[in-house]
Amino acid sequence: MNRYKLLLTILFFSIIQTSFAQSDWKFKPYVVVSDTMYENLQLPVFIMDSVLYIRTQDGVVRTFPTHKVDYISKRCFYDRITPLEKNRLSRSIATGSYLSVIGIAGGITAIYNNYINYKYYAKNFILQYYSPGGIIFGAAMIVPSTIAIYNYIQRKRQTKMILEAKGLRFISKETPQPEAAASSAPEY
């Protein structure tokens, strides 16, 4: 019986290994465009208005028309931005972020509280009742909040990529400014 179990376990892992080896999960995100492979891409990878947006390893944004795209690997988790979702790119996120952070904090508190209860009831032989309700409630608060924050970050990144694709750049304070640069005062 034990041998049978071992055989089944080995078979299970072999199948998993084979299917993993045949898929492209083990490779870093890549796309194939007109027989050219772009590897080690930074996320997000998305399609908007029939244009594929990618950010290469060097941080350069490149765009390709979708009819030239041959393949997008699974680890790109590529996203298609519909006209409705395009409007969402510009939404403010302050209130949503606040609520999400509160949700995560509340979820952690619920799980911790449930853990304290578990420790108490586990020691007690008479009161051995334990309900995992707190964990479920905590997870139900943490998971959507985390997804919401992830979506906010992705939206910001997507907006940045769209703008960079239009030839605009984001200038940090450390970037040396041109000599002619001046504030708005002399213009008015």
Next chain:
Amino acid sequence: MMKKILFFLFLAMSYASHSQELNADKTPRGPFVQLKNGMQYEVLRPVVICEKTCYYTDRYSKNCYSVPLDSVDGFGTRSDVRYMTKQEFKRIGRKPVKGYFFGALMIYPTGLGIFIFSDITKRRHIRNLYRYSIHR
């Protein structure tokens, strides 16, 4: 008393010397828009990109301007640039901004009101950009 007077004098002198600084020597600290001719404009958040036009509010004069996107070089990293469709820009620009009362209610004790006000302020700026922008 003497200490207070000296402290007040120090503040007054620092303020006076600060206001006499040439603007041309300043590097913008907050959000800014940089044009291709090298000019930098300190702006209020957010900056809106709609189709082939960039809309921004000048930080000092509070005037709203629109410039063609071809003449824009870049933005400060903290400029909160929004890419907007024409429909969305029109929708925000035409609708009145609501939520002040709710925001005021939610300030205490949770602090949520501060974030609501932040969103409302930005929305008001976008509305102003739609309504009052001057083509430059």
